[in-house]
Amino acid sequence: MNGSDIFFPKAIFTNHSLSGEKVIKSTRILAELEGVFQDQKAFDLLDKQQVIYYVSSYMPVPENTTGGLFMGITTLYPGKVGNEYFMTKGHFHATTDRAEFYWGVEGEGMLILMDAERNVWVERMFPGSLHYIPGKIAHRVANTGHQKLVFAASWPSDAGHDYETIAANGFARRLVDINGIPTLS
Numbered sequence: 001m002n003g004s005d006i007f008f009p010k011a012i013f014t015n016h017s018l019s020g021e022k023v024i025k026s027t028r029i030l031a032e033l034e035g036v037f038q039d040q041k042a043f044d045l046l047d048k049q050q051v052i053y054y055v056s057s058y059m060p061v062p063e064n065t066t067g068g069l070f071m072g073i074t075t076l077y078p079g080k081v082g083n084e085y086f087m088t089k090g091h092f093h094a095t096t097d098r099a100e101f102y103w104g105v106e107g108e109g110m111l112i113l114m115d116a117e118r119n120v121w122v123e124r125m126f127p128g129s130l131h132y133i134p135g136k137i138a139h140r141v142a143n144t145g146h147q148k149l150v151f152a153a154s155w156p157s158d159a160g161h162d163y164e165t166i167a168a169n170g171f172a173r174r175l176v177d178i179n180g181i182p183t184l185s
């Protein structure tokens with residue numbers, strides 16, 4: 001090995017965010033989550049421009065490449081719409097059998113999972129929690145704490161996202177605050 005074989009990494013993971021040439025950043029404001037929460041009256045009273053979560057994703061290969069991997073870091077703010085915690089949109093993968101890892105980095109939350117028969121269950125998220133999401137399972141995350149929830153994810157580059165099924169039918173159960181306790185209703 002000589003000096004010309006030593007490279008700087010193509011992406012950097014600092015301050016709970018990714019940076020690099022092939023990193024894509026996106027932000028979701030409350031207006032983009034219209035219809036996601038049950039309590040429409042409470043939704044209407046909130047500032048629609050507020051950021052609910054932002055994601056930075058390192059995509060070293062083009063989308064839909066078979067055999068590649070992506071990685072993303074999501075920061076989800078604390079808050080509620082009525083008694084329902086702020087959460088991500090949630091999705092199935094477009095290539096339905098593709099799996100994914102999520103892991104907790106900072107804060108507290110719940111990973112909400114739903115299979116094709118609409119059975120719903122949740123896993124607690126905390127710094128160091130590791131979650132294997134099998135293929136064919138819809139996934140979304142709720143922030144049940146009082147601080148930012150940061151989690152990372154890694155998924156196959158040909159997984160794609162099916163947001164439409166969740167936008168149309170939602171999850172079969174909702175994670176709500178009942179007397180300060182996150183409860184699946």
Ligand code: S6P
Pocket residue numbers: 055057072073074088089090091100139140153155
């Ligand atoms: C991608 C992965 C995450 C989410 C992110 C936002 O497969 O699951 O990076 O994109 O947490 O959630 P959503 O449901 O709005 O994509």
Ligand code: ZN
Pocket residue numbers: 091092093100139155
């Ligand atoms: Zn996913």
